[in-house]
Amino acid sequence: MTKSLFMIGYRNSITSFNPLPVGVILVHNHPSGKLLPSEADKSLTQKIKKAADFFDVKVLDHLIIMPNGNYFSFSDN
Numbered sequence: 001m002t003k004s005l006f007m008i009g010y011r012n013s014i015t016s017f018n019p020l021p022v023g024v025i026l027v028h029n030h031p032s033g034k035l036l037p038s039e040a041d042k043s044l045t046q047k048i049k050k051a052a053d054f055f056d057v058k059v060l061d062h063l064i065i066m067p068n069g070n071y072f073s074f075s076d077n
Contacts, residue, residue: 024052026062035072037064045074 026048028041037045041064049059062074 022056023058023060025060027065028063029065029067033066035064035066035070037062037072037074 026045041062045059045062048062052059060075064072
């Protein structure tokens with residue numbers, strides 16, 4: 001299994017003319033089986049948050065998901 005990163009976005013229905021989402025949830029898997037985020041995960045999250053702020057987009061959460069259904073949520077931790 002390879003490591004993948006997905007971004008899920010939503011738009012405010014009132015401002016649907018805006019092509020950018022107002023919020024995103026980052027999701028990726030850890031093929032290694034380690035649930036906790038690595039330093040690279042933490043650094044990438046901060047970089048994406050900083051870039052998203054530039055476009056007035058909020059990073060709502062970053063999830064690490066496992067094949068067994070367990071997950072780690074940056075916003076919960």
